[in-house]
Amino acid sequence: QYIDRGLSMLWERLFRCGDSYMEIQVDEKAAGNHGLNELYRQTGVYVGSLRSALNTQSRLKAYRRMDAAAISFSLHDNDSIDDSFDGVHVSWTHSVMEKENAENNPSYGDSTRRSFTLRFLKRDREIILPAYLDHVSKVSADIERKSSQRFLYTNNYGSWEVTSFSHPSTFDSLALDSGMAERIKTDLDTFSNGKTFYHRNGRAWKRGYLLYGPPGTGKSSLIAAIANYMQFDVYDLELTKVSDNAELKSLLIQTSPKSVIVIEDIDCSVKLCNRDGADEDSKEGTDSQQSSKLTLSGLLNFVDGLWSCCGEERIFIFTTNFKERIDPALLRPGRMDMHILLSYCTFHAFKKLANNYLGIQDHPKFLELEEAMMKSSVQVTPAAIAEILISNQDNTDVALNEVLAAFRTDGHIRDYENIPTKHVDPSIGDENSSKGSHRKSKRRYFGRLMPVFYRKAKHQD
Numbered sequence: 001q002y003i004d005r006g007l008s009m010l011w012e013r014l015f016r017c018g019d020s021y022m023e024i025q026v027d028e029k030a031a032g033n034h035g036l037n038e039l040y041r042q043t044g045v046y047v048g049s050l051r052s053a054l055n056t057q058s059r060l061k062a063y064r065r066m067d068a069a070a071i072s073f074s075l076h077d078n079d080s081i082d083d084s085f086d087g088v089h090v091s092w093t094h095s096v097m098e099k100e101n102a103e104n105n106p107s108y109g110d111s112t113r114r115s116f117t118l119r120f121l122k123r124d125r126e127i128i129l130p131a132y133l134d135h136v137s138k139v140s141a142d143i144e145r146k147s148s149q150r151f152l153y154t155n156n157y158g159s160w161e162v163t164s165f166s167h168p169s170t171f172d173s174l175a176l177d178s179g180m181a182e183r184i185k186t187d188l189d190t191f192s193n194g195k196t197f198y199h200r201n202g203r204a205w206k207r208g209y210l211l212y213g214p215p216g217t218g219k220s221s222l223i224a225a226i227a228n229y230m231q232f233d234v235y236d237l238e239l240t241k242v243s244d245n246a247e248l249k250s251l252l253i254q255t256s257p258k259s260v261i262v263i264e265d266i267d268c269s270v271k272l273c274n275r276d277g278a279d280e281d282s283k284e285g286t287d288s289q290q291s292s293k294l295t296l297s298g299l300l301n302f303v304d305g306l307w308s309c310c311g312e313e314r315i316f317i318f319t320t321n322f323k324e325r326i327d328p329a330l331l332r333p334g335r336m337d338m339h340i341l342l343s344y345c346t347f348h349a350f351k352k353l354a355n356n357y358l359g360i361q362d363h364p365k366f367l368e369l370e371e372a373m374m375k376s377s378v379q380v381t382p383a384a385i386a387e388i389l390i391s392n393q394d395n396t397d398v399a400l401n402e403v404l405a406a407f408r409t410d411g412h413i414r415d416y417e418n419i420p421t422k423h424v425d426p427s428i429g430d431e432n433s434s435k436g437s438h439r440k441s442k443r444r445y446f447g448r449l450m451p452v453f454y455r456k457a458k459h460q461d
């Protein structure tokens with residue numbers, strides 16, 4: 001096999017020797033003994049990810065990084081693989097030379113010298129250099145990010161505490177209105193591919209989403225789905241645990257690029273002072289008041305100020321049950337670019353939940369259900385429907401009858417607009433505060449909200 005391979009490489013070289021080729025060697029070690037060459041490692045990841053690697057290679061190397069969720073592949077020693085970029089054909093060869101051949105070169109101290117060689121026609125050099133090598137670096141960084149463990153950070157008075165993030169929510173599991181998932185995914189894709197656009201227009205490469213709507217309509221689940229779609233880490237910012245603007249800035253600086261920064265229930269997080277640093281009772285803000293407090297202008301700067309650009313490709317997400325209670329300054333484009341209403345369960349969303357929890361795409365009862373949903377004077381959250389379906393997942397008929405009953409019931413009805421505001425004093429921002437216990441119970445019951453049905457609101461967005 002080795003002789004065959006050697007002969008075919010020799011034949012290829014002889015055959016191509018008349019052509020004007022250019023070769024670029026990417027050594028494992030950086031020139032001048034400066035440690036390992038990052039581009040070598042990235043090339044290994046890249047060539048192993050090429051579709052042709054699995055389809056055409058007769059042998060590959062497999063490995064798993066310490067923090068990686070998936071197995072990766074790389075080229076075997078002295079094998080070659082083809083690739084194309086912008087219509088140009090290139091090939092990579094992974095060469096491994098034993099010490100006898102490498103010992104004349106003092107820069108290689110260990111027993112083997114490994115390198116990748118990129119080969120392409122000289123006339124294509126304008127296309128390949130340096131764009132193709134940049135492409136190799138970018139693709140491999142994306143692959144590594146997607147296959148590695150992701151993290152959920154929560155702030156605790158000035159620093160982030162970290163735990164692994166493995167929320168299962170995806171755009172496929174979410175029950176959303178028709179076309180909404182596609183619209184959000186398109187926006188995320190445009191954002192993700194928009195580095196040049198943002199830089200050319202002098203804008204920070206960040207995007208803000210406001211998710212609003214009644215409790216139990218999937219705001220937290222959508223955040224998890226967005227983070228999973230983008231393969232980003234999540235920073236869950238609890239404003240009640242931020243003592244002042246300086247601390248907010250310091251937390252922001254500690255976040256990494258390619259992350260989602262979330263402030264849930266922004267309307268009830270803290271009683272923010274106005275933009276001048278004065279709260280509603282005292283309109284005369286001073287400099288010292290501003291720095292010793294968390295103010296609205298501190299929060300505005302967090303989302304849109306100079307420091308908000310300290311890490312690239314970041315997504316800010318605010319959630320609220322009451323959009324009208326948020327200061328308009330926070331909501332303007334550039335801060336919250338897309339406002340997404342998550343509302344009560346429509347028939348379209350219900351079918352998704354029925355598929356998720358009962359495994360059915362259609363049922364004779366669906367017609368009756370659709371009619372009941374249209375005529376009903378009550379509205380049911382996806383969380384409540386999900387709860388009914390989970391409790392009756394072994395019996396489809398019972399589950400569907402209970403959903404029908406929910407839309408025909410007069411019991412458990414609340415007026416959504418009458419839910420009290422959950423404002424709390426920032427000075428009591430601990431787990432015993434009403435906000436703290438709201439968030440605590442929300443975390444405890446994540447996915448298990450009590451079924452509460454709401455009367456149809458008179459003025460819905």
Ligand SMILES: Nc1ncnc2c1ncn2[C@@H]1O[C@H](COP(=O)(O)OP(=O)(O)OP(=O)(O)O)[C@@H](O)[C@H]1O
Nearest residue numbers: 174175215216217218219220221382383386446447
């Ligand atoms: N649109 C949805 N699609 C699928 N499941 C949903 C949806 N909405 C709610 N659920 C289910 O209900 C549970 C609670 O939803 P979630 O916490 O995302 O709601 P929320 O809108 O963030 O509520 P709150 O305003 O109280 O924070 C989820 O774990 C999920 O199982």
